[in-house]
Amino acid sequence: MSTTPDFAVSVLLIAYRAADTIVAAIDAALAQTVPCEIIVSDDCSPDDTFAIAGRHLAGYAGPHRVSVRRCAQNRGVSAHLSELFALARGRYFVIMAGDDLARPQRVAATLAAFEANPDVYALGSIVDEIDLQGRPLRQGVRHMPAQFGLDYFVRAGKLATLLGASLALRREVFECFGPLRGSAEDNILTLxxxxxxxxxxxxxxxxxYRQNPEGLGSWLFARHDATPQRFRRRYERTVRMYRDVADDIEAALARLPALTPPRRALAERIVRIYRIEADARSAILDRPRREWLGPIWRGLREPGLRRKSAERAVKLLLPRRWFGLRG
Structure with missing residues (x-):
């Protein structure tokens, strides 16, 4: 194990129920061409993920500083990452997942991009998707434009984010704002x-990027749920997620008293957009149709939400069962 005291990059390799893929994910982290601090952290998996990781790294003597740990109880992705951000020592954090495979140049490309762009605080990349067996699916999948600021989120018309599995951050993203709130770590960190x-x-x-039916995105959007309740579950989960994101960014704004008025106004609009989306979904779930009008009207006043809000206005005329809900 390296005795070098300082590393620019901390690789945070998080895992849950990854017994079948953790060895390959660890090997991909060890293959990085830049020496790193690598923390392999299991979120109290019920399978053998932690034991397998420990055995695989026993006696490691390469260029990286490597440690293996396990959460005392299952924390969920956001709380798990918050623990690791507090432990990590690098100037930059590179997030890896226990079911994905980082390319050997990932850390080097990330470090070069950060050092060439001192005003960039988070970055991701396009990804190639693979299935559970590692067979290629879609290539060059992009989740965000090549560069973006607060104005992008206001005009995007969707609640966009860098893909969590491809995220890398300056440590200030954590140190300025503290632990993450809620479950939508990628949205929160990107914002x-x-x-x-x-x-x-x-x-x-x-x-x-492995397409895993047990991954957070599949769970959140009930993609593999064939029961009649799947649409309700999707709506309920997204309502919670959007409110969590709004709460986190609102709290973050309170920690930035020197933020310029134009940037503060953009950030406040983003918070408002997330709250409108949460309120609209909540209203569609259970409330009388007249209570849909408030979120629809507020959405029509936001350019990025006008199309969605117009679609919801049409839904006022349709039975709930037509879009997967009862009542």
Whole structure:
């Protein structure tokens, strides 16, 4: 194990129920061409993820500083990452997942991009998707434009984010604002970074992103749920997620008293957009149709939400069962 005291980059390799993929994910982290601090952290998996990781790294003597740990109880992604941000020592954090495969140049490309762009606080990359067996699916999948700031989120018309599995951050994104609130770590970290500066999505694929039916995105949107309740679950989960994001960014704004008025106004609009989306979904779930009108009207006043809000206005005329809900 390296005795070098300082590393620019901390790789945070988070895992949950990853017994079948953790060895490959660790090997991909160890293959990075820049020496790093690598923390492999299991979120109290019920399977053998932690034991397998420990055995695989026993006796490691390469260029990286490597440690393996386990959460005392299952924390969820946001709380898990908050623990690791507090432990990590690097100037930059590179997030890896226990079911994905980082390309060997990922850390080097990330470090070069940060050092060339001092106003960039978060970056990701396009990704190549693979299936559970590692077979290629879609290539060059992009989740964000090549560069973006707060204004992008106001006009985007969707609640966009860098893909969490491809995220890398300056440590200030955590130190300025503290632990993450709620479960939407990728949205929260991307927006926090935009509050501090701007973000990038690199043009080269730096990870093989595994399409996992047990992943957070699949759970959140009930993609593999065939029950009649799947649409309700999706709406309920997204309502909670959007409110969590709004709460986190609102709290982050309170910690930035020197933020310029134009940037503060943009950030406040982003918070408002998330709250409108949460209120609209909540109203559609259970409330009388007349209570849909408030969120629809507020959405029509936001250019990025006008199309969605117009679609919801049409839904006022349709039975709930037509879009997967009862009542």
């Amino acid at each position: 926090r970074a935009a509050l501090l500066g701007r973000g990038l999505c690199l043009e080269q694929a730096l990870i093989d």
